[in-house]
Amino acid sequence: MPTEEEATSRAHRVAVDDEPGAVLASYRRRLRAFDLPASRLAWAGAMAVFGLALVLRLWGLGSIGELIFDETYYVKDGYTLTQQGVEMSWPEEPDAAFEAGDVDTYLPEGAYVVHPPLGKWLIGGGMLLLGADDPWGWRISSAVLGSIAVLLLARIGRRLLRSTTAGLIAGLLLAVDGVPLVHSRTSLLDPFLMFFALAAFGALLIDRDRFRERLALASASLHSSSAASPPLGVSGGLRPWRLTAGLLLGMACSVKWSGLYFVAVFGIMTVLWDWWARRTAAQRDWLLGGLLRDAIPAFFAVVGTALVTYVASWTGWFVSAVGYNRHLAAEEGMATGHGVLDSLLSLWLYHVQAYSFHVGLDSEHPYEANPWGWLLQLRPTNFYYRSYDFGEHGCEVAECGAHILSVGNPLIWWLGTLAILVTLVLAVVRRDGRAWAALSGILAGYVPWLFFSERTIFTFYTVAFAPWLILCLAYVMALVIGPADAERERRLAGGLFVGSLLVLIVLVSAFFWPVWTGQVLDLEQWRYRMWLPSWT
Numbered sequence: 001m002p003t004e005e006e007a008t009s010r011a012h013r014v015a016v017d018d019e020p021g022a023v024l025a026s027y028r029r030r031l032r033a034f035d036l037p038a039s040r041l042a043w044a045g046a047m048a049v050f051g052l053a054l055v056l057r058l059w060g061l062g063s064i065g066e067l068i069f070d071e072t073y074y075v076k077d078g079y080t081l082t083q084q085g086v087e088m089s090w091p092e093e094p095d096a097a098f099e100a101g102d103v104d105t106y107l108p109e110g111a112y113v114v115h116p117p118l119g120k121w122l123i124g125g126g127m128l129l130l131g132a133d134d135p136w137g138w139r140i141s142s143a144v145l146g147s148i149a150v151l152l153l154a155r156i157g158r159r160l161l162r163s164t165t166a167g168l169i170a171g172l173l174l175a176v177d178g179v180p181l182v183h184s185r186t187s188l189l190d191p192f193l194m195f196f197a198l199a200a201f202g203a204l205l206i207d208r209d210r211f212r213e214r215l216a217l218a219s220a221s222l223h224s225s226s227a228a229s230p231p232l233g234v235s236g237g238l239r240p241w242r243l244t245a246g247l248l249l250g251m252a253c254s255v256k257w258s259g260l261y262f263v264a265v266f267g268i269m270t271v272l273w274d275w276w277a278r279r280t281a282a283q284r285d286w287l288l289g290g291l292l293r294d295a296i297p298a299f300f301a302v303v304g305t306a307l308v309t310y311v312a313s314w315t316g317w318f319v320s321a322v323g324y325n326r327h328l329a330a331e332e333g334m335a336t337g338h339g340v341l342d343s344l345l346s347l348w349l350y351h352v353q354a355y356s357f358h359v360g361l362d363s364e365h366p367y368e369a370n371p372w373g374w375l376l377q378l379r380p381t382n383f384y385y386r387s388y389d390f391g392e393h394g395c396e397v398a399e400c401g402a403h404i405l406s407v408g409n410p411l412i413w414w415l416g417t418l419a420i421l422v423t424l425v426l427a428v429v430r431r432d433g434r435a436w437a438a439l440s441g442i443l444a445g446y447v448p449w450l451f452f453s454e455r456t457i458f459t460f461y462t463v464a465f466a467p468w469l470i471l472c473l474a475y476v477m478a479l480v481i482g483p484a485d486a487e488r489e490r491r492l493a494g495g496l497f498v499g500s501l502l503v504l505i506v507l508v509s510a511f512f513w514p515v516w517t518g519q520v521l522d523l524e525q526w527r528y529r530m531w532l533p534s535w536t
Helices: 004-017 019-031 040-058 071-084 095-099 118-130 135-161 164-176 178-184 190-225 240-253 259-280 286-312 315-319 339-359 410-429 433-445 447-452 459-464 466-481 488-517 523-528
Strands: 381-389 399-406 520-522
Touching: 019 190, 019 259, 040 135, 040 164, 040 178, 071 095, 071 118, 118 135, 118 190, 135 164, 135 178, 135 190, 135 433, 135 466, 164 178, 164 466, 164 488, 178 190, 178 399, 178 459, 178 488, 190 240, 190 259, 190 433, 190 459, 190 466, 240 259, 240 286, 259 286, 259 433, 315 339, 381 459, 399 488, 399 523, 410 433, 410 466, 410 488, 433 447, 433 459, 433 466, 459 466, 466 488, 520 523
Parallel strands: none
Antiparallel strands: 381 399, 399 520
């Protein structure tokens, strides 16, 4: 039996021996290093919401054999990209022939397009797989990537909010909301923009957590050895996830130019994360060190990689002899005689033309919508409508309609709008980095459009930032449930409230399913689903 003095001595030796571990734990807490353990249950939940998303997006995907809304541009462009490497022109009124399976009526001239080619390449890839004469081929790429986005958000939400429950809530909401659902069942460009931006956000989150872990280890080692910190702080080391984010952001820009807003916002965000971490770890000269060791390399890793990726997405145009404006530099008398330089100059001049088109687009459209009303879904975009009389397409009353309306689940978007405001307040008052990160996609995907309200723009653009609105809603719901160490009664009450709300949201989505998928409804049932006069 040890004496009291021996026991005290042994406890002291244990404390001294464990000091490096205690120091590391202290730095990890200060840096909020990612500490959620690997969980099979978390993965099972994420795969469950992914499976739900896949079913909702694939069920009856080819039931409408017509080109829906802007599919009239992007499906045919995607097809000619796979055939000629560039978008080709079409004769007047080509849709009926294309829908009937006569897909090779395009003309020998390249077409003038105002969006980069990657999204259309992805659409074309689906047609290579399943056939250009099959509506499944037109839409399979959107459906699959839209489903994977649900899996991504479930995992991203878990990592960002430090909660498996919050991540699964986010994944479920994205799976059942109407805006991403309609887009995933239709071949437009915007769902691809959303997918790549979301994947880039996830890559930067992984980079952030790995950097903080590295910084905690280095800081603890210096602390325990009493060694001096390097003049500009410890090195961030190789950061492959930041390069991955640059690649993905370049792919987002290669779908639509509005990906540039995500490049800017996410690029600033990742640098601010690094500065905060260095300052929190009490690194010497953290501002200058963060600039030289993190910010400047981040610019080349994110912006440089994105630029190279974007230019590479135009490869089909570079190698083509018939691409629109392919030799524009020579036609404008600006050729240098160097093939590569002339090609790049022609691409630049083409972009100047396309930019003029975008900023000057102010023609009236029946479904154009002021961006100040987007969050509340005041004027959703009508993708498809057909009316039927008794006996047509299963219509059992005097008059029926089949509608595809790109409107979000009202509970998700109305509560999500409120959640954005709550998240903003908490971001400022509590200085909560999770809240700021959840708001970053709103800043990149939504706020810039507020400055272009005079242009012809549409509510369906909201799909690009829908995951971040949902992250804000999941963040607030997690706060309602309460932290893991809260009293049992507190978490039970919060969990029951949030669970009941989620059940109600799923029921509302089931109610709107017919007008998200073009089901034939009698007009009375259809009117029940038009909650606002501006939806018709």
